[in-house]
Amino acid sequence: MKRPVFHKGALQIHTAVFLFGFAGLFGKFLSCSPLYIVLGRTFFAFIALYLYARIVSKTVLLSFGKTEFFFFMLQGILLAVHWWSFFFSIQVSSVAVGLVTFSTFPLFVTFLEPLCFREKLKPADVFIAGAVFLGILLVIPEFDFSNNVTRGGFYGIISGFTFAVLALVNRRNARISDSIAVAFYQNLFAALFLLIPVLLLKIPLPPVSDLPNLIFLGVVCTALAHTLFIHSLTFIRAQTASVIAGLEPVYGIVLAFFILNEIPGIRTLAGGLVIIGTTVVAGWLSRRETGR
DSSP states (O other): OHHHHHHHHHHHHHHHHHHHHHHTTHHHHOOSOHHHHHHHHHHHHHHHHHHHIIIIIOOOOSOOOHHHHHHHHHHHHHHHHHHHHHHHHHHHSOHHHHHHHHTTHHHHHHHHHHHHHTOOOOHHHHHHHHHHHHHHHHHOOOSOTTSHHHHHHHHHHHHHHHHHHHHHHHHHHTTTSOHHHHHHHHHHHHHHHHHHHHHHHTOOOOOGGGHHHHHHHHIIIIIIHHHHHHHHTTTSOHHHHHHHHTTHHHHHHHHHHHHSOOOOOHHHHHHHHHHHHHHHHHHHHHHHHHTO
16 A cells, blocks of 8 residues: 555656756746746745645745744845745756756754754765866856856855755744745745845846746646645655755756757766766765664
């Protein structure tokens, strides 16, 4: 009886990770500023999550105090910066470079988590972080900011860093709030935060032709993907989920090859294999330590 349940969870999480990878292609599909891409993504996502919470999951969204409000707002700002740097990375370089350099976030989690939660830094963690850093060096051809791959890699790493900090804040917030509520509020506050630079910088509005893609990105690749990912955790272990999530750049690079005809360079592929492989090994080691 357990086998079909696991298959249900595995199908949900693979679908979610596939959609996360597909989201990276919108950096090329959309012609507007990355600020508008993320504003549209978060705006339509929080609307979809609100409807899901009210109609399907019956989640209570309005019950929180000052502490929760602060952390929801912090999550929103981090999410906005993370997605902005992610899409900017893809626009100036390629889907492969953006996804691979974003995948460096375990490197930052390795060193930030012990500081935030007073946990011991293990020698294996340092080795894993070093391997990820080697992958970064393979992806970035030269330390010249006029090189688009270098620029894309730099912003991809910023995306990975802010995602790592967001993951740690999420770890703290998950203890006090429902996961759907967390997803709803971080998208809501991200959208509100992004209104500031959009209005101050007076960035031209995206063309009407971008609207369907923005809706799809927000509703399907964000709200639906997050809901599937969260729901899959009722069937499979979080550690298994984290390993499967490492497939996001793989899905994205394959989709970019077939849809955008983007062929990643040898260095990008090699660096990606090192980074993704290291993430999978880290997940396997963590699973052995927990005995799961």
